[in-house]
Amino acid sequence: MSIKDIQEEIIDEFSMFDDWMQRYEYMIELGKSLPLIEEQYKTDENIIKGCQSKVWVHAELNDGKLIFTADSDAIITKGIIAILIRTFSNQKPSDIIAADTEFIDEIGLKEHLSPTRANGLVSMIKQLKLYAIAYQTQLN
């Protein structure tokens, strides 16, 4: 599935909910299915800066595609990073670099997109894209 297709799928899933509580509960559920980062990679260098809670992300290249794993000490943040990783993991670095993330707005989590927001969703997107840029350079 392309990044766009996965984003459409997530928009579909979230469209079933009428209020923020259901959306948050679903996001928390998604957090539970996050591919967890191995303990050895839970280092200070892998913490995303700009988040009030801790978020660790690790990326590996596998057959030309990036595989992300992550974790967070906050449940809502874990849900947010899980949604991002679901769209970006197992994709080509060039596709990740080119992808937009406007679907976040469409699933009713727009408030998290503000750059001043303490959860650092913007920082997370930036970090995932930085990994993609780094591995893309390696592939070239």
Added chain:
Amino acid sequence: MINTVFDILTIRKDFPILNRKVNGEALVYLDNAATSQTPKMVIDAIVDYYSRYNSNIHRGVHSLSQEATEMYEEARLKIQKHFNASKSHEIIFTPGTTYGINLVANGFSALLNKGDEIIVSALEHHSNIVPWQMLCERTGAVLKVIPMDLDGKLVMDEYHNLLNPKTKLVFCNHVSNALGTINPIKEIITAAHKVGAAVLIDGAQAAPHIKADVQQLDADFYVVSGHKMCGPTGVGILYGKEEWLNKLPPYQGGGEMIAEVTFEKTTYADLPHKFEAGTPNISGGIAFGAALDYMNTIGFDAIAQYEDELLKYATDQLLTIEGLKIYGTSSEKTAVVSFNIEGIHPYDIGSILDKLGIAVRTGHHCAQPIMDFYKIPGTVRASFSFYNTKEEIDVLVAGVKRAKAMLT
């Protein structure tokens, strides 16, 4: 049941922002330790300044400038009276507490020698730690820390042990921003003076709740921010004893702070202007004066009594939630409740509360050493003001319960 010492509904009408909705819910504003809300008469003072007499002060011959100067200086007198400073030129207008601390820290660069000692408390805000670390780097002075105990109180025996003739400066907040602990500053000041050390008290968190008398305390410096006590942002004051302010060199050069300027030599203006370079926040200073008028009309005794009732009610109600732990359990506290629920990140609780229209602060509250002491990433902090109600505390408690149900 709260016995209100004043008519809370009338007071709430003075604050236009309390009528607004957040995320579709009535706003419950419990982040007063970060910034307090602004009553209409303070907003009016700002509007009045820009509508009627906006003009630069201390230098114009024209009427508007005279009026603005008079109003600004009248605000200084109100502030002097409020804090009971003996002289009005001991009140220096600043952009806020942090600036006042930096002004003093910078000034002491010239007065400290290698090996001199500076004492700070473990309960400080970063703004009262970092400037002193920078000062130590510049001068070779050594920073010592008064430790805290599990209740969030300073260990005063340790403080007395730290004092010695090498101690030149002691810095402590009157009230801890993260925990609400009221520190025994009178004792701290008296003991410091016995070894000849000067004391700066960060009054930012105390000033909205406690009317400090700088002469009775015998504080050498006392700093506050207007925006924490119903005033606007970007204005505060540094109180300094005249003898200390005369000893310290100017902090910033510019207009207003000079007596005479030639390219060979500049002589500085007298206090307070020596420390007030450039055009100040004129409307802010005037509005700060209006805010003090407003709070004094209600009365600080009544405010303290009512906020104590809110604190007790909030503490009792929150503690009914299983797994909830309050940090900062000193018997001497302002109306701040810093808490966590076992197994839940404070950020998660804050996010859910926000969706319910409840404004709290989450995180380390710019006091990481305190969080390290308790080995926690942060807390949820609900801080109350005299315009909050028991009903709002009920909304908070229900919100925390709801958050807990969602997050476990």
